[in-house]
Amino acid sequence: MEKIIYNNSKIKNILDSLDFILYERLQGLKLNVLFNQLKAVVAPSIYEETFCYNAVEPFLKGKLVIASRSGAIPEVIGDLPGAFLFNPWNVNELEEHIRVIHHMDVDKAYELAIKSRDKLLKKFSPKSTTTRLIDLFTYSFTS
Numbered sequence: 001m002e003k004i005i006y007n008n009s010k011i012k013n014i015l016d017s018l019d020f021i022l023y024e025r026l027q028g029l030k031l032n033v034l035f036n037q038l039k040a041v042v043a044p045s046i047y048e049e050t051f052c053y054n055a056v057e058p059f060l061k062g063k064l065v066i067a068s069r070s071g072a073i074p075e076v077i078g079d080l081p082g083a084f085l086f087n088p089w090n091v092n093e094l095e096e097h098i099r100v101i102h103h104m105d106v107d108k109a110y111e112l113a114i115k116s117r118d119k120l121l122k123k124f125s126p127k128s129t130t131t132r133l134i135d136l137f138t139y140s141f142t143s
Helices: 009-017 028-035 053-060 073-077 091-103 106-123 126-142
Strands: 040-043 064-068 083-086
Touching: 009 091, 040 053, 040 091, 053 064, 053 073, 053 106, 064 073, 064 091, 064 106, 073 083, 083 091
Parallel strands: 040 064, 064 083
Antiparallel strands: none
16 A cells, blocks of 8 residues: 655644554555544545545444535535534644544544444435425425
8 A cells, every 4th residue: 555645744744643644545455454444534625526425435434534624525424423524725623633533532433433324324315315305396396
């Protein structure tokens, strides 16, 4: 697995002090092996996204998520107990979330991630999605 070499020395020092490792794109078995060892996943995004799978998938595997407060990310995961959102380019806010999770008890982190997963699955269940779509059409035609 190739580590990313990060240019910003302040960020590098912060991440190193927290035993935080950045990796390039991972897939397959390497991704699964590494993913099982994680407490959280960082999904930074400076672009407006309509739906960020990188910010959703970790919850399904019982991991916390630190994600940018941009695009649809706050709408999709912002109300989840295991979501830690930061403003894009705000290194201090990102650092604070990393520190909070780093010092969080593993059982507490897992509990928050599972609560988030359950809420996410309910939020995007076929029944819930259908109900919201019908409500939207009803509102559109009666307004």
